[in-house]
Amino acid sequence: xxxxxxxxxxxxRNSLIFALLGFWLVIGxxxxxxxxxxxxxxxxVRNTFELLFTAGLWVHIFSSLSVILAGFSLSVFIAxxxxxxxGSYARVNSxxxxxxxxxxxxxxxxxxxxxIFLFGIGFMSKLAIVFWVxxxxxxxxxxxxxxxxxxxxxxxxxxxxxxxxxxxxxIVFPAIIPWVITGMRLAMGSxxxxxxxxxxxxxxxxxxxxxxxxxxxxxIVDLYGGIIVIAIIGILINAVFLMWEKRTQISSHRKIL
Amino acid sequence: xxxxxxxxxxxxxxxHGDSVCVFNNFNLQIASKELLVIFGPSGCGKSTLLNIITGxxxxxxxxxxxxxxxxxxxxVSQHNSLLxxxxxxxxxxxxxxxxxxxxVQRQQxxxxxxxxxxxxxxxxxxxxxxxxxxxxxxxxxRAVACRAEIxxxxxxxxSLDFIVRNKxxxxxxxxxxxxxxTTIFVTHQLDEALYLxxxxxxxxxxxxxxxxxxxxxxxxxxxISEHFYHLQCQLLKCYQ
Numbered sequence: 001x002x003x004x005x006x007x008x009x010x011x012x013r014n015s016l017i018f019a020l021l022g023f024w025l026v027i028g029x030x031x032x033x034x035x036x037x038x039x040x041x042x043x044x045v046r047n048t049f050e051l052l053f054t055a056g057l058w059v060h061i062f063s064s065l066s067v068i069l070a071g072f073s074l075s076v077f078i079a080x081x082x083x084x085x086x087g088s089y090a091r092v093n094s095x096x097x098x099x100x101x102x103x104x105x106x107x108x109x110x111x112x113x114x115x116i117f118l119f120g121i122g123f124m125s126k127l128a129i130v131f132w133v134x135x136x137x138x139x140x141x142x143x144x145x146x147x148x149x150x151x152x153x154x155x156x157x158x159x160x161x162x163x164x165x166x167x168x169x170x171i172v173f174p175a176i177i178p179w180v181i182t183g184m185r186l187a188m189g190s191x192x193x194x195x196x197x198x199x200x201x202x203x204x205x206x207x208x209x210x211x212x213x214x215x216x217x218x219x220i221v222d223l224y225g226g227i228i229v230i231a232i233i234g235i236l237i238n239a240v241f242l243m244w245e246k247r248t249q250i251s252s253h254r255k256i257l
Numbered sequence: 258x259x260x261x262x263x264x265x266x267x268x269x270x271x272x273h274g275d276s277v278c279v280f281n282n283f284n285l286q287i288a289s290k291e292l293l294v295i296f297g298p299s300g301c302g303k304s305t306l307l308n309i310i311t312g313x314x315x316x317x318x319x320x321x322x323x324x325x326x327x328x329x330x331x332x333v334s335q336h337n338s339l340l341x342x343x344x345x346x347x348x349x350x351x352x353x354x355x356x357x358x359x360x361v362q363r364q365q366x367x368x369x370x371x372x373x374x375x376x377x378x379x380x381x382x383x384x385x386x387x388x389x390x391x392x393x394x395x396x397x398x399r400a401v402a403c404r405a406e407i408x409x410x411x412x413x414x415x416s417l418d419f420i421v422r423n424k425x426x427x428x429x430x431x432x433x434x435x436x437x438x439t440t441i442f443v444t445h446q447l448d449e450a451l452y453l454x455x456x457x458x459x460x461x462x463x464x465x466x467x468x469x470x471x472x473x474x475x476x477x478x479x480x481i482s483e484h485f486y487h488l489q490c491q492l493l494k495c496y497q
Contacts, residue, residue, distance in 0.1 A: 152338040159311045159332035160352040160403055170355070174342045248342075 071130025087146025145179025185241035264319035297460030331400025352403025
């Protein structure tokens with residue numbers, strides 16, 4: 001009974017996706033589409049599997065993921081401690097806030113030519129753009145997390161004789177984890193979006209480059225394959241962070257007594 | 258013995274730009290191993306007094322003696338202040354962790370205390386899995402576990418129902434006795450004050466707060482006795 005209801009739930013939640021895929025399949029069968037621009041669904045699926053089982057696409061996938069991971073990690077190491085300091089000290093926050101507000105709206109793609117100029121085409125310039133797009137949600141979420149730590153926790157730690165360092169390690173860091181993970185999830189989503197665009201502008205490797213190259217060489221099925229791979233990576237990354245987020249967030253509704 | 262002498266404390270009044278005097282030349286003594294109940298209406302400064310004793314609130318003038326080591330002060334507030342990311346056992350051992358006690362020793366101490374309070378089966382639970390009463394009991398265990406000599410309790414059972422409150426009051430009395438604590442218990446529940454206290458200090462509602470009466474209630478533990486009822490009436494009369 002339970003498995004039946006979870007199946008129904010799964011079908012309902014993905015009904016639009018199934019409807020669109022069904023529509024694509026049917027119009028392909030009926031021959032209503034120009035297969036040069038919109039290949040049939042079975043053809044796209046078959047080709048995507050083929051791409052995934054050849055080393056060619058994996059090189060591009062690893063290239064994109066390694067840049068995302070490096071830029072993202074760098075932003076975590078910088079934005080989280082800065083966020084903790086800004087959230088803890090109002091004076092530091094007020095000193096840095098205007099500067100951050102000034103640079104925050106600058107589109108990362110507008111800066112990409114500058115990064116290429118500074119770091120050259122390749123890993124470093126892509127790392128810079130991923131860092132740029134990741135640090136903002138991380139910083140703001142960390143600041144929000146620190147500012148929303150319950151006074152009760154700080155008070156109780158004080159009464160138990162906690163030092164400032166203990167306060168930071170035992171109260172502040174554990175309390176902000178859910179906020180930081182949400183920031184990480186948002187940052188990761190933005191990083192994936194921007195890396196594809198950056199690889200299309202100035203790169204000789206990566207999924208973005210693969211898609212652009214497929215369009216230039218008119219391999220439309222490959223182009224669709226690349227887009228599907230991006231969607232799958234996005235879904236997987238989001239799922240991992242959602243699971244992590246869920247584990248760290250405390251449900252306050254369940255009672256046992 | 259804790260001795261508070263000539264204590265003065267004012268708060269800035271943000272609405273009128275003036276300051277509100279909570280204590281002016283306030284004096285109070287608490288004997289060692291005494292269970293003192295501070296009784297008074299809301300807003301009379303009971304919590305402020307406890308915060309001053311814990312050192313989390315500053316005061317303008319006065320002397321507080323008998324608090325050589327603030328790490329020996331345990332505090333239980335009226336709100337659930339358990340750390341939600343720690344299990345019950347780790348919450349109880351938290352104060353010991355801050356004191357640098359190694360993991361094995363602090364887990365042993367926490368287990369022993371949970372056993373004494375009848376909470377062993379909840380040791381691996383997270384705070385959100387506990388009822389309000391259990392949470393307060395675990396907060397109490399955490400305060401006791403850090404080898405507190407002075408226990409400050411700020412209306413810890415105010416949000417609990419009558420039956421749970423009665424049960425927890427007995428636990429407080431038991432732990433107070435077994436651990437040789439000096440306890441200051443703040444409440445505005447008449448029956449709770451009389452049942453728990455060795456001595457009750459009744460505070461006035463006005464600013465500055467003053468002690469309007471003191472009652473020795475040692476041995477008054479029968480809630481349906483005439484003596485208990487008589488003392489309740491006397492305490493009520495103080496506020497009429």
